[in-house]
Amino acid sequence: MKKIYVLWLRQIKKYLRSRSRLFGALFEPLVFLLVLGYGLGSVFQRAGQGNYFDFLAPGIIGQIIIFNAMFSGTEIIWDRKFGFLKETLVAPISRFSIVIGRTLGAATVATIQGTLVMFLAFLFGFQPTSWFSVIPAIGVMFLVALLFTSLGTMIASLLGDIQGFQSIMNFLVLPLFLLSGALFPLQGIPNALSLIARLDPLAYGVDALRALFTNSGYYGLGLDVVVLGAITLVCLTLSGYFFKKIQV
Amino acid sequence: MINVKNLTKKFGELTAVDNISFEVNDGEIFAFLGPNGAGKTTTINMFTTLLPPTDGTAVINGYDSVRQPEEVRRSFGIVFQDLSLDDDLTAFENMELHGVLYDVPDEVRKTRIEELLRLVDLWDRKDRLVKEFSGGMKRRLEIARVFLHRPKILFLDEPTLGLDPQTRLFLWSNVKELSKTEGVTIFFTTHYMEEAERIAQRIAIIDDGKIVAIGTSDDLKKQTNASTLEDAFLSLTGKTIREESSNTTERKKSGHGPWRHL
Numbered sequence: 001m002k003k004i005y006v007l008w009l010r011q012i013k014k015y016l017r018s019r020s021r022l023f024g025a026l027f028e029p030l031v032f033l034l035v036l037g038y039g040l041g042s043v044f045q046r047a048g049q050g051n052y053f054d055f056l057a058p059g060i061i062g063q064i065i066i067f068n069a070m071f072s073g074t075e076i077i078w079d080r081k082f083g084f085l086k087e088t089l090v091a092p093i094s095r096f097s098i099v100i101g102r103t104l105g106a107a108t109v110a111t112i113q114g115t116l117v118m119f120l121a122f123l124f125g126f127q128p129t130s131w132f133s134v135i136p137a138i139g140v141m142f143l144v145a146l147l148f149t150s151l152g153t154m155i156a157s158l159l160g161d162i163q164g165f166q167s168i169m170n171f172l173v174l175p176l177f178l179l180s181g182a183l184f185p186l187q188g189i190p191n192a193l194s195l196i197a198r199l200d201p202l203a204y205g206v207d208a209l210r211a212l213f214t215n216s217g218y219y220g221l222g223l224d225v226v227v228l229g230a231i232t233l234v235c236l237t238l239s240g241y242f243f244k245k246i247q248v
Numbered sequence: 249m250i251n252v253k254n255l256t257k258k259f260g261e262l263t264a265v266d267n268i269s270f271e272v273n274d275g276e277i278f279a280f281l282g283p284n285g286a287g288k289t290t291t292i293n294m295f296t297t298l299l300p301p302t303d304g305t306a307v308i309n310g311y312d313s314v315r316q317p318e319e320v321r322r323s324f325g326i327v328f329q330d331l332s333l334d335d336d337l338t339a340f341e342n343m344e345l346h347g348v349l350y351d352v353p354d355e356v357r358k359t360r361i362e363e364l365l366r367l368v369d370l371w372d373r374k375d376r377l378v379k380e381f382s383g384g385m386k387r388r389l390e391i392a393r394v395f396l397h398r399p400k401i402l403f404l405d406e407p408t409l410g411l412d413p414q415t416r417l418f419l420w421s422n423v424k425e426l427s428k429t430e431g432v433t434i435f436f437t438t439h440y441m442e443e444a445e446r447i448a449q450r451i452a453i454i455d456d457g458k459i460v461a462i463g464t465s466d467d468l469k470k471q472t473n474a475s476t477l478e479d480a481f482l483s484l485t486g487k488t489i490r491e492e493s494s495n496t497t498e499r500k501k502s503g504h505g506p507w508r509h510l
Contacts, residue, residue, distance in 0.1 A: 006348045014336045017377075083332035090296050091349040092321040248298055 004101040011105025029064045057121040058209035059182025065114040069145045072106035073152030096240045103149045110145035128213040137212045144205035150235035157242040249274045249433040254304035264290040266457035277434040279448035283490045287457040288437045325399035329406045335379035350397035364392040384415040404436035441478040455485040
């Protein structure tokens with residue numbers, strides 16, 4: 001337990017020490033939020049969908065979490081390349097504990113980033129129905145972060161090089177984000193697209209956040225959490241499995 | 249302390265370590281020499297539970313490397329060929345992390361870290377990030393770190409590569425001292441023959457995955473009628489230059505690329 005804690009702490013320390021990462025990563029979601037939020041607001045309203053900014057904010061929170069969580073896999077490749085991974089692999093700690101430690105660490109970092117975006121959204125006028133929803137929303141963010149960190153860990157364990165990892169990430173992250181309903185409502189999209197969207201785990205994360213913040217979920221909070229939890233378990237197990245197979 | 253029987257590692261078609269058997273005694277300083285790509289690092293990776301052998305066994309401190317990896321890991325410390333520190337943490341944090349991973353109890357951890365960091369002359373810089381350190385300082389920190397959990401066996405894989413003479417002298421005098429005072433068994437690889445001759449009690453030479461000679465430096469010289477260990481080494485392993493990719497495991501795993509031309 002203490003070993004998992006020090007590995008978690010390592011991630012947090014590294015995150016807090018890299019300020020450029022902290023602020024750099026916030027910039028893109030902020031641009032999305034402000035430009036799209038204000039830019040498409042009137043069109044959205046005229047289509048009878050209500051306040052676009054309130055609709056968009058949970059989607060952008062989902063965006064920063066999936067980006068941070070998935071790309072945290074690069075740290076494994078980095079550690080492998082620069083040797084630190086070996087230090088943990090020869091230590092008397094199971095490989096699964098190593099995976100848990102780093103996954104919790106990276107998921108915490110992604111959740112902090114998501115929370116920062118949430119507060120930025122509040123600052124620019126995002127209005128949740130109830131302020132009490134903030135706490136369970138952070139819980140949902142953590143679940144989403146855990147899911148995508150495990151997925152990133154799994155892919156990073158399978159791939160040795162950073163270029164390969166990044167191209168797979170770009171291939172995955174953008175469609176996952178666009179089909180999650182972060183930018184537009186999933187109601188009324190063509191059937192084929194809607195089917196794919198149903199397979200997108202991020203859609204359930206964004207949906208859960210909407211259910212909590214603005215009472216406007218599509219699948220329902222219960223289903224969202226069950227789906228997220230189940231996929232997280234699968235991804236975590238698989239990432240543990242593939243991490244065990246890493247040879248240095 | 250180390251007991252190797254018929255140890256073999258194959259990567260697809262390629263046999264990196266070919267049926268080697270030898271023993272290293274308790275408290276001995278043992279050098280493992282061989283040309284690039286001869287199988288030194290692969291052997292160490294099997295000793296340290298990083299790689300499962302294809303065949304044969306390696307018993308470390310009485311524990312089997314495959315069946316009792318946890319006990320084996322507690323028994324040894326290793327300084328890898330490449331640095332294995334976290335650059336974004338401080339020297340102290342790197343030590344602390346290692347101490348927790350190896351279950352060094354809280355009460356002794358702090359004092360032992362201080363003792364060791366003073367020994368390698370890094371106590372003043374304990375709160376500096378490792379990325380600000382020079383190569384020699386990083387190596388010294390690794391030496392301090394590896395002794396933190398009081399290993400019974402120390403594996404050093406080309407520990408002096410790229411170090412200046414001062415750091416090399418410092419490293420070996422510390423390693424020898426600790427081997428004597430704490431009874432640590434030392435198993436090291438190097439390409440500097442004078443280092444092996446000066447430090448090691450016994451030497452094994454591996455080439456093409458096989459042990460071609462084993463004994464004291466004098467034994468090896470006598471066996472080959474050579475006047476220096478370097479000559480003995482060349483006469484045992486030939487004068488052809490070996491080619492080795494920078495990342496052998498990667499190549500070996502994927503099974504393509506000219507890992508070694510002989």
